[in-house]
Amino acid sequence: MLFSSLLFIFQFLPVFFIIYYLSPIRFRNLILFLASVFFYAWGEPRFVILILISILINYIAGIFIERYDRNEKIRVTILVLSIIYNIGTLMFFKYFNFIIENINYIFKGDISFIDIPLPLGISFYTFQIMSYTIDVYRRDTKAERSYINLGAYLCMFPQLIAGPIVVYTQVSKELRKRSYYLKDIEKGLRIFILGLGSKVLIANNVGGLWDDMAQIGYANISMPLAWLGLLSFSLQIYFDFNGYSLMAIGLGKMLGFDFPQNFNFPYISKSVTEYWRRWHITLSTWFKEYLYIPLGGNRKGKLRTYINLFIVWSVTGLWHGASWNFIFWGIYFFVLLSLEKLFLKKWLEKNVILSRIYTILAILLGWMIFAITELENIKIYFGRLFSFSISEDWIYYLRNYGMILVIGILFSTPFLKKWYDKQANKILCNILLLVIFLLSIAYLVDAAYNPFLYFRF
Template structure:
């Protein structure tokens, strides 16, 4: 069930919120837990048991880690076993065929691929539940006594499938006690509508241009059209994922939770280092807190620092997908971040205009590696970007997509947000939101193209 679907907006949400707000406070987590399982089962009924098993194993892990607080051997054993289960489950469902393909390639083997569908959201909810057991082990939080509360945390439908990645310590207090303010509910609804508009009106429309690139054939693209296609994908994935995150944050507010910000206008960055402080913030934070720092961070010398960075960015790439292009995408950013750490960052700080040009080019080329699965196709597309083959094929696509591209570029900056935040005329703002909502619904009524790109991760 997609957030940007008529079924979710006009059936699931109204029924759920009527039940939720009128339910006694002590039953609201149970209702949220059951509704979230229903939400997930609508698209993946066979994998509901997988989530329940994950909750049970990590619930027991947290219990035993805290129960044997003075026995470090038991604590570390339980933690390691829970991590083995969590990472093993993710590896089995997401990376089995990737591992088989590489074994066959290296050893000229004939192992048959396995027919294992990828459970929705497994990369996201696995990281979330791992943060819980790790934080209990670190004594950063108490183990959750209620299975229902832990289930509500992990399965909470606003962020179950595609984030933001919410660690347990960020919501534990409100899992046990939260208040409901009409202003917060209204604010949550406004954020949801802005996310819906981002996803439906911009991402869905601009994404058509990138799809056209593959249909034309990368080898046939002129240089201007290749860059135009890459720009369209960059806008599509931003407004697609940021739109989903905004909808999740808005729904969270309506439930009484404050989910962390996931995007902060990443395309205005002046370096790749800054970009990764603005893009998918919750994922970057998770890797920093639960992988980079435990590996030693930057505390054990330069060589170890770069090794830790290499590990983190290789895993970051692999987290996004079971394909070598994702691994190379992660390594690509490791190289750029390493160069910035060594010397480039100081130069960029002195050249504001060049720093923005460099960052945008770095991001665009990164999305090329990310979006194209076959390595040979990446080489072809890269060649077209610098082919000096300038024909007028791009004019047709600019005519068709120019307006939505311009709107997307404008909304990628904080200019309109600052204007919106300054407005004292709330009637005007509400009318604008109503227009965005109605246009989004009109699009959904008639549209057949409505993907969420990050669902496949």
């Protein structure tokens, strides 16, 4: 069930909120848990049991880690077993056939593939539940004694499928006791509408240009059209994912939770380092807290720092998908971040205009590696970017998509947000939000193209 669907907006949400707010406060976690399980089962009924087992295993692990507080050997054993289960489940469903494919390639084997569908949101909820058991082991939080509360945390439908990645320590207090104010519900609704508009009105429309690239054939496009295609994909994935995150944050606020910010205008960055502080913030934070720092971070010398960065960015790439292009995408950013750490960052800080040009070009080339799965096609597309083939094909697509590209570029900067923040409580802003909502609904009624890109990750 998509957030940007008429079913979710006009059927699931109204029924859920009526039941949720009319129920006694002590039952609201149960209602949230059951509604979230229903939400997940609507799109993935086969794998509801998988997420319920994940909650149970980590629930038990957390309790026993806390119970044997003075026996480090038992605590470590339980933690390792829970991590093996969590990572093992993710590896089986997401990477089993990828591993078999590479084994067959290296050893010239003929091991058969297994038809394994990818459970929705498994990459996100696996990281979330792992953070819980790790934090209990670190004594950063107490073990949750209620299966329902832990289930409400992991299954919470606003952020279950595609984040933002919310760690247990960020919502543990709110799971036990949270406040409900009309102003928060109103603010949450505003954020949800802005996310809906980002997804439906911008991402869905600008993404059509990138889809056209594949239909034309990468070998047949001119250099200007190749760059226009990358620009369209960069805007599509930003407004798609940021839109989803805003809707999740808005829904969370209506439920009494404060979810962390996931995007902070990443395309205005002056370096790749800054970009990754602004893009998918919760994922970057998770890798920093639960992989980079435990590996030693930057505390064990320069060589070890770069080895740790290489591991983190290789895993970051692999987390996005079982394909070599994602691994190369992660390594690509490892190289850029390493160069910036070595010497490039100081130069960029002195050249504001060139730093922005460099960053945008680096990001666009990164999206090329990310978006095109086949390595041969990446090579072809890269060649078209620097082919100096200037045919007139790009004029047609610029006429069709020029306006939405300009709108996307404008809204990817904080310029309009500053205006919105000043007008947030004025009638003009309320009228604007109503127009965005009505236009979004009109689009959903009329259009068939309405994917969420990050669902497949």
